[in-house]
Amino acid sequence: GENVEQHPSTLSVQEGDSAVIKCTYSDSASNYFPWYKQELGKGPQLIIDIRSNVGEKKDQRIAVTLNKTAKHFSLHITETQPEDSAVYFCAASVGGYQKVTFGTGTKLQVIP
């Protein structure tokens, strides 16, 4: 089955700096890559996603990039704010959008 690896497991940045989280996937058939943000005591919440026919997608301060050849995808957060502190999960889906495999998560801390 699909295997998604995520790095780093923890990340601390100063407020206003950028943060980058990287993921790799194993199954070249994966075609949908969502990112989730999980705040303490809550369920993961979708923040951005990208499909395999797109190389990059932006939404205000967050962006995702996808390299299908290398089977890499990344989340970029610019101008980080304290409210960006959370655990971020990448995920990949094979053969449609119903069942996704999650990465192990990155705990992001934004230091004011």
Added chain:
Amino acid sequence: DAGVIQSPRHEVTEMGQEVTLRCKPISGHDYLFWYRQTMMRGLELLIYFNNNVPIDDSGMPEDRFSAKMPNASFSTLKIQPSEPRDSAVYFCASSLGTPPGYTFGSGTRLTVV
């Protein structure tokens, strides 16, 4: 819509007892997923349903775990008998099966002592 509703939020039970977790998906969503989250194993998919029918239960760890979806607005995950290693946060999620993907509930934190 109130989102995906899970109950209870917290459950503490003794080893050997039966535990039932409940989920109400978003109205109109035809996919429902049960996940388990632990520090060691992260988010694990246990089972998912499409139109109330179980599609993939390969993630269910043992026969002690069972899940049902008797109708489009309700699902249960049952553990019988419970063991301390079942302690985790259990999430239910629903979706339309197309992007923008899942909506998760707030989870049930299960502690088996």
